[in-house]
Amino acid sequence: MTVEMLWKKCLSCYTLMYYKPNTSFLKLHVYPIRQDPALEQGIDKEESSDGYKRIKKPHPDKYLQPERTFSLRADMETAEIQPQELTFRYNRINFYEVFIENPDRKLRLTLLHSNNDEPVWTCDVHQDDYPMSGYVEASGASRGASGVSTSDKHFVDKHRVQLTNRVSNIAPILDELLDNEVIDQETYTRIRALSTTQDKMRELYIGPLQAAACKKIFYDILLKNEKFLVKELSEKD
Numbered sequence: 001m002t003v004e005m006l007w008k009k010c011l012s013c014y015t016l017m018y019y020k021p022n023t024s025f026l027k028l029h030v031y032p033i034r035q036d037p038a039l040e041q042g043i044d045k046e047e048s049s050d051g052y053k054r055i056k057k058p059h060p061d062k063y064l065q066p067e068r069t070f071s072l073r074a075d076m077e078t079a080e081i082q083p084q085e086l087t088f089r090y091n092r093i094n095f096y097e098v099f100i101e102n103p104d105r106k107l108r109l110t111l112l113h114s115n116n117d118e119p120v121w122t123c124d125v126h127q128d129d130y131p132m133s134g135y136v137e138a139s140g141a142s143r144g145a146s147g148v149s150t151s152d153k154h155f156v157d158k159h160r161v162q163l164t165n166r167v168s169n170i171a172p173i174l175d176e177l178l179d180n181e182v183i184d185q186e187t188y189t190r191i192r193a194l195s196t197t198q199d200k201m202r203e204l205y206i207g208p209l210q211a212a213a214c215k216k217i218f219y220d221i222l223l224k225n226e227k228f229l230v231k232e233l234s235e236k237d
Contacts, residue, residue: 010063060121
């Protein structure tokens with residue numbers, strides 16, 4: 001099939017979406033690609049190696065024509081999307097990057113023809129689609145299961161020094177963080193290889209524990225594995 005014939009032929013399309021975990025913001029990569037399982041698998045592998053996780057959503061129901069330009073729009077004014085337009089090509093892949101500092105509700109994304117704003121795909125991204133990123137905690141809440149105090153400072157942050165120095169039962173904590181997908185296998189292996197518990201805790205703090213959703217999971221794990229330490233520190237608040 002010649003390039004000229006491909007330009008005229010509309011293709012069945014996939015839309016692949018990935019998010020960056022363990023961040024306080026939301027960052028998405030959105031790929032419009034031709035329907036090709038091998039190409040999809042290659043993008044999955046590359047994004048996974050960069051630490052991104054996939055968000056599975058329905059693919060477009062309309063066919064896309066190669067060499068036409070498309071725009072991705074978001075219904076949040078604070079959303080930053082780069083580039084503004086992409087040309088859909090058969091043999092070259094590219095993606096939109098969507099960045100939102102503090103997502104506080106459902107996000108709707110729409111892919112449109114750039115020349116006439118005709119929508120070809122619409123997708124709702126809910127907060128539970130990216131459970132380890134972009135989590136905004138409610139203000140003024142008393143501390144409960146989430147570990148958030150009335151001052152809005154999370155227990156995990158407020159007692160960082162004490163937890164770093166006094167957590168002793170780190171092995172099952174790491175096991176549960178891996179099981180809850182707060183850390184991946186590579187991070188788990190790297191942290192386990194550190195020589196001291198303090199170094200392992202510091203590594204958690206500079207990485208996954210920067211995301212609020214991950215702090216909540218970590219706090220719940222602490223309640224099970226270091227309940228007496230958590231109780232002691234809570235009583236000092």
